[in-house]
Amino acid sequence: MxxxxxxxxxxxxxxxxxxxxxxxxxxxxxxxxxxxxxxxxxxxxxxxxxxxxxxxxxxxxxxxxxxxxxxxxxxxxxxxxxxxxxxxxxxxxxxxxxxxxxxxxxxxxxxxxxxxxxxxxxxxxxxxxxxxxxxxxxxxLKKIEKKSRRKAKRAKIKTDISVLAIGSSTGGPSALQMILTEIPSDIPCAIVISQHMPRGFTAPLASRLDTLCSIKVKEAQSSESVLPGTAYICPGGNHMSFSRYGEDIKINLIESKEDDKYTPSVDEMMSSAANTFPVK
Structure with missing residues (x-):
C-alpha cells in the first residue's frame, strides 16, 4: 500500500x-x-x-x-x-x-x-x-460467527485483579465481542470499558453484547456501584472515572467538552481506575 x-x-x-x-x-x-x-x-x-x-x-x-x-x-x-x-x-x-x-x-x-x-x-x-x-x-469475523451466542463456560477463575480496564477505538466493537464472550460469569473482578463511539450507540452496543456474553454487560450509569462479573461501557459523549467510599467503588460520568480530542477518554478512565481500585 x-x-x-x-x-x-x-x-x-x-x-x-x-x-x-x-x-x-x-x-x-x-x-x-x-x-x-x-x-x-x-x-x-x-x-x-x-x-x-x-x-x-x-x-x-x-x-x-x-x-x-x-x-x-x-x-x-x-x-x-x-x-x-x-x-x-x-x-x-x-x-x-x-x-x-x-x-x-x-x-x-x-x-x-x-x-x-x-x-x-x-x-x-x-x-x-x-x-x-x-x-x-x-x-x-469468522471466529465471531462461529461462537456467536455461545457463552463462555470455564473453570472457576482465581485472580488478584480487582478490575479489568479496556480502551478501544476503531475496530473496537468486534474486538470487545471477541474478548468479552470468552469471559465466564464467575470472574471475580469488574470490567470497565471506554469505547470511542458517539452518543446513542453505546447503549445498543452494551445490550447486544449482554445477549452474547456470560457476564452482564451494561451501559454505565453515574453513581452506580461497580460489581464483579459485570462490564460497564462508558456512555458516548461522556468520560468515566471512579470514586471510592470504603469498600464501595462508584462510577462518575463527566460530560465531554466540544474541544475534547477523544471521547470517552481512555487515559482518564485508566488513570482513575489505577488510583481507585484496590491492589490485592
Missing amino acids: SDIISVLVVDDSAYNRQTFKNILKKEEGIEVVGVASNGMDAMGKVLRLRPDLITLDFEMPEMDGMTFLRWLMSEAPTRVLMVSSHSDSATVFKALELGAMDFVVKPTSRASLELKNIERDLIEKVRGVREMNMEVLSKN
Whole structure:
C-alpha cells in the first residue's frame, strides 16, 4: 500500500458525497479516487479503482449498503467505514459483523460545529482504518460467527485483579465481542470499558453484547456501584472515572467538552481506575 490513502465515497445523497469529498481532499495523504451513488455503481468502481478504503451509506436505491457490503467482503475485501444516522444503531452492529471496520455519523445541513466534529471523526477513522489488517479482520469475523451466542463456560477463575480496564477505538466493537464472550460469569473482578463511539450507540452496543456474553454487560450509569462479573461501557459523549467510599467503588460520568480530542477518554478512565481500585 502506498503512502496515499485512496478513498471511494458511496452515498446516494449528493450533499453527503460532496461533504465527505471536501473534508477528505483537504487532508494530506488522502485522495478521493471516486464517488458512487448506489451499490451497483460502487461495484464497478471498486473493481476498476481498487480503493484502500470505502465510506459506505446504508440506504441507497438499486443496491443498498448492506447488500453491497456482503458482495464486497466476498469478492473484493476492502476496508469500509459505514455512514450512519443516530437511528441506525442496530444496522451499524450488523455491518460490523459483516466486515465493516467502523462507522461515522451521517452529516446534516445543520450547524458548522456539528460538521467540524464529523470532520475530525472522519479523518481520525480513515487514518486508523488504514492501519487495520484485512486478513486478521477476516479471521476474527469468522471466529465471531462461529461462537456467536455461545457463552463462555470455564473453570472457576482465581485472580488478584480487582478490575479489568479496556480502551478501544476503531475496530473496537468486534474486538470487545471477541474478548468479552470468552469471559465466564464467575470472574471475580469488574470490567470497565471506554469505547470511542458517539452518543446513542453505546447503549445498543452494551445490550447486544449482554445477549452474547456470560457476564452482564451494561451501559454505565453515574453513581452506580461497580460489581464483579459485570462490564460497564462508558456512555458516548461522556468520560468515566471512579470514586471510592470504603469498600464501595462508584462510577462518575463527566460530560465531554466540544474541544475534547477523544471521547470517552481512555487515559482518564485508566488513570482513575489505577488510583481507585484496590491492589490485592
